[in-house]
Amino acid sequence: MKKILAIDAGGTGSRALVLDETGRCLGYGRAGGGNPTSAGLDNAVAAIASAVGLAMEGIARQPVASSAVIALAGEDTQRFRAALSERLAPFGFPDVVVAPDLLGMFHSGSYASAGYSLIAGTGAVAARIAEGKVERLAGGTGWLLGDAGSGFWIGHLAARAVVADLDGQGPETALTPLLLGELGLTAPSGPVGEPARDSGRPRILRQLIGTLYAIRPVELSRFAPLVFRAHEDAVALRILVEASAKLASLLDLVRVPQIDGPIVVGGSVLLEGMLSAPPELAAKLVPLAAGEVLFPVPDGVVGAAVIALDRAGTTVDEELFQRIRSGLAVLRDSHRHNGSNRQDGAVTPETRDGS
């Protein structure tokens, strides 16, 4: 039977799922970041190959026609595809097709050929899907040029608010001790309540500036969870309310009356932040799509499988879709238990049953 390989290659992790045409999940593996833009081409290919190797453990490599799809953010380059196909040929997947990550995310939540996806992780992007293709993209222009409402955007505003607080330019905020604590900095106090100053600037501000410029700008997204934690603080709340408004507008921008939904959502800001907010915070946020059902997905690996099956000539229906989802969930669950002592790990039905 034909083997199908589905890969989701993100900036922080690569996931590979091997399944057959009936939707039976055979193996799953996870490795480091597989985005060639952020990790570099060679590192990305190596990480993806490692995830695939783990997913293929104990699976026979039959010399039959196969289909492999990788869901990937950013530009699709021929050089990357060639390097990846060469690396995956020994596994029986000599032709890897690249699909937009947003399509992978969408099809992880739905097998319909039209709808919307909204992702807010480090970045923020929305897409309209029509006839199985990304028809309209909005946002996703990166930390410097857009991505309002994203993890970077939230973390950046938090960092600026703390700098403004320490500089006396902005209001005091509970974010200041939280962010300084996160960075392992503490404010030394000067005489009688006044902060200690060096050439007219508080010493702790000098230290904070030095620390923040030493990390890559995009990594300011690590402060986003602190803002959710501090949501009772006025400055933090204002950032979150504005972020929710920006994300709601982003989704609105790609919507058209002819396409109802479904609306698939993903990314840590939505899943762990906005959509997991405690009721008192949730009541203050701008709702993404009031009264409509949202389909949250953790990543694009199921979607890559849906696209790969479709390319292999298998129509994905509700039953097949649910079989993939539950099969993957079982593999992931046992992966979590067995793989707890190592960063990367593989699990197959065989090893799972035998454990």
Next chain:
Amino acid sequence: MKKILAIDAGGTGSRALVLDETGRCLGYGRAGGGNPTSAGLDNAVAAIASAVGLAMEGIARQPVASSAVIALAGEDTQRFRAALSERLAPFGFPDVVVAPDLLGMFHSGSYASAGYSLIAGTGAVAARIAEGKVERLAGGTGWLLGDAGSGFWIGHLAARAVVADLDGQGPETALTPLLLGELGLTAPSGPVGEPARDSGRPRILRQLIGTLYAIRPVELSRFAPLVFRAHEDAVALRILVEASAKLASLLDLVRVPQIDGPIVVGGSVLLEGMLSAPPELAAKLVPLAAGEVLFPVPDGVVGAAVIALDRAGTTVDEELFQRIRSGLAVLRDSHRHNGSNRQDGAVTPETRDGS
């Protein structure tokens, strides 16, 4: 007679002025960026030495006690001072004292021991000077963390506004053709008014994003002049009005009732932008310090001379101060005429008189 060396080392240029204790300007030289943080220590020291070499052309190196002051932004490191002193010892200046650039700017506009300076070039920073020292600094935390109202801030908002326009997230703006033109990009048109799209995103937006991420973020400040040029456009005007409000607040933040002024201002955003605005724009901007006299200065070289004279035991009064300013103006003017065929150039009263 004692020689005095005054240096202003900025990110884009270093200026050196040699004068005597009576304020007579003897030589002036200019070379490339001399800020060790932005240019690297070795490059910075080489550029400064080159400016000093040009300023010292034709001037006798008497073995008498001398005073040298360099006005410099950023942290004062012992390594930089040691490297610079070693390099300038052959010119008769073995001990270089580093002063904050803001103090150099302030004393370029005033010999008073107290007052304010507000600089808005690529960055934005304000200072209160008291007893000849920087007592309170506000802003100047750099492009990522602050500097609202600066050239970077204005250029960054312009770039974001153009991206939002092309992405359909923001209003149409006259900044779009201006900024695309500045970068040598032109929007190809698709069928019937719709822009040409690639995977759901306008092709010109893809090109713009690629171009903007390829330059250093801080270089977005190059778009600030475009915003002033487009001030009749609503988006551009809003950026400028907000920038003027941010700069006015920054200055307010350091002001105290006990110190009246003077207020010394510098940097391209203030000198070539806000304070050179045509009347219809000026009427809409938030005034920096309504009804008060502002003292504009092009750089900190006169201030470095004032500080150096003070350290050498010479009290700078109105007469001495004006002698330095006019002497430097003469040297600079002839430098501009004689040096037009080369980037770096020196001029001394001798070469000037002889030409």
